[in-house]
Amino acid sequence: MRGGRSGRPSANKVRIIRKIGCVEVNSHSKHWPCLFPQHGAGRKHERAITLASWQKEIVDQYTQEFVRGLIHSDGCRFINRVRRPLRSGDRWYEYPRYNFTNVSVDIQRLFTDALDRLGIAWKQMNATDISVARREAVARLDAFVGAKY
Numbered sequence: 763m764r765g766g767r768s769g770r771p772s773a774n775k776v777r778i779i780r781k782i783g784c785v786e787v788n789s790h791s792k793h794w795p796c797l798f799p800q801h802g803a804g805r806k807h808e809r810a811i812t813l814a815s816w817q818k819e820i821v822d823q824y825t826q827e828f829v830r831g832l833i834h835s836d837g838c839r840f841i842n843r844v845r846r847p848l849r850s851g852d853r854w855y856e857y858p859r860y861n862f863t864n865v866s867v868d869i870q871r872l873f874t875d876a877l878d879r880l881g882i883a884w885k886q887m888n889a890t891d892i893s894v895a896r897r898e899a900v901a902r903l904d905a906f907v908g909a910k911y
Contacts, residue, residue, distance in 0.1 A: 811868035821876065826906045829876050833903070834910050836869075837862040842895065859895040860903055861887075 779786040813821060821828045833839075839860050846853045864870055870892060877884045883899045884892050894903060 811866055811872070813872070821872075822879075825876050825879050829873070829880065829882075829903070830907045832869075832873050832876075833860060833862060833907050836864045839900075839903075839907070857895070857897070858900050858904075859893060860900060860907075862892040862894075863890050865890055 775791075776787065776789045779788075837860060839858060841856050842859050844855045846855065862870075862873055864873070870886075870890075874884055874886075874892060877894070880902070882894060882902050883896045884894050887893045894900060
């Protein structure tokens with residue numbers, strides 16, 4: 763949405779675009795840092811990412827939706843294939859798992875805290891990756907995460 767003579771987006775405007783299966787909402791405002799304290803200059807992994815009290819209340823009330831959004835933005839579901847060499851020949855095992863990757867330790871903590879609230883087992887694989895691989899944990903995520911769109 764363009765406004766004014768400068769051709770730049772108008773301040774404090776919200777635009778709603780209806781699409782098949784969803785509604786896209788975007789906004790332009792000079793006041794994002796006032797509304798969302800984690801929005802600011804620089805790379806997100808180089809500054810603190812903390813939720814305001816009103817954001818914590820929403821995450822506590824909608825934890826599944828929060829996890830779903832994080833996985834849709836920085837995660838994936840895939841089939842892990844493992845080969846076990848045996849004398850009688852190789853044996854292959856396949857199982858689904860989720861992976862979440864983010865450089866920001868604060869965002870990783872928000873994700874793992876939400877998984878803990880939901881009782882979903884997870885493991886820190888390395889400095890940037892969190893894995894959910896236990897059968898019951900994957901089934902629980904499958905129940906509410908769904909396909910990316």
